[in-house]
Amino acid sequence: MSTAQGARARARTEITAAIKDEARRQLAAEGAARLSLRAVARELGMVSSALYRYFPSRDDLLTALIIDAYDSLGHAAEAAHHAVADAGPLERWTTVCEAVRGWALAHPHEYALVYGSPVPGYTAPQTTVPPAARVGLLLIGIVRDAHERGHVTAPALPPALREEAERMRADLAPDLPPEVVAALVAAWAQLYGLIGFELFGQFHRVVEDREPFFRHAAIRLAHGVGLTA
Amino acid sequence: MSTAQGARARARTEITAAIKDEARRQLAAEGAARLSLRAVARELGMVSSALYRYFPSRDDLLTALIIDAYDSLGHAAEAAHHAVADAGPLERWTTVCEAVRGWALAHPHEYALVYGSPVPGYTAPQTTVPPAARVGLLLIGIVRDAHERGHVTAPALPPALREEAERMRADLAPDLPPEVVAALVAAWAQLYGLIGFELFGQFHRVVEDREPFFRHAAIRLAHGVGLTA
DNA sequence: TCCATAGCAAGAGCGGCGCTCTCTTTTGTG
């Protein structure tokens, strides 16, 4: 696809990539709010108006970075999971959780861009959905495997939540009990709460030795979903 | 203090309050990133440079809004708790959780300002610490009461976390078992994970009937801390 | 009571931002 194209097309993809790389550099260094099209253009030796040939607005550039961030995070989680693919569900679960945390600590501004407060006036386009789902799918897969092997004891589910849990099950994991799906979605959100609090400074002077704290919390999240091994 | 002052001092506090009010209006309407000193001044019929007599920078104005947001949230949580002060610990816990969620849904931009990604380059001054602690103290108090009445069964604690848990206990709640304090801090972060995911759109097309979902999750958080009634 | 002073509003201005428009140059194709 990308090869065997004219020189013009090749140049276009190269310049687009260079813009994204420089933008990612500035994002990592300064954060999304300080990311400026003019600065990116300046650094690349082009004039700012020329950059609009490649990204029609700052938001479009941000969207590209968001997709890349989701993909990078998803890849990190999948790679970590792959390394322990033969282990028990509990270890695979905690490994993925720790990989997500590790990626977040290594890429704080990218994490903030993706899981922090959304930029006001900005609504993520549909394109971001598939890469955003990768970590969630990974966790679902781990629980599904465990469930097939009988290593999941479904938690309780109040009647008020039954209908919604059935709906989530149909959407996300038809082969899992609704109790487990509901607990899984909650654990998923809670995982990002733990990471966000650490990353955004809420644990400052509260939690000091954060690695074991997080590890323990991740294990308890797994227990909450029903994982027993 | 604030009365019996000269006309100049009275005017100063009044104008300061008017600036904060207008800034809060714009924050609620547009979000922190779109909050502009010039627009606030314009709306108040003054020139932008005059505003710097009251707030030396945009960050200082934001800090004032952050403190107000923490106080508003803390007040909402405390008021909700007060209304069920005679109920059992579990109901008091869930009531506070739901009050926090309700406040967040009602004031999304303020919530994002406080618990979302921090503005890059901005570090919250020490002044924000006491108002920020109000909700946490409330939750600690609920668990403390329950513990005194024997309604808390301490969760497990791995050896790797013992030392850190003891430290947190000494800092936060010397009258609670370290296992409970560690679980409480985790639950506190997880609570904000649930709220943040709902507020920032991660639950879009995933969780639809969110109130019972959140209520159930809050109850399970309480169980995780060890609350039994 | 008078007056120096401290506080304040206003205006101009600096550099930076996102974005648009126009004009010129380059380049691949019929």
Add this chain to the structure above:
DNA sequence: CACAAAAGAGAGCGCCGCTCTTGCTATGGA
């Protein structure tokens, strides 16, 4: 080779945060 499409360059518009200077006025001490 001619020509249309794509790309770069530059000027400019209206924002922004922030600073500096200039007058004015209320206030508190001599």
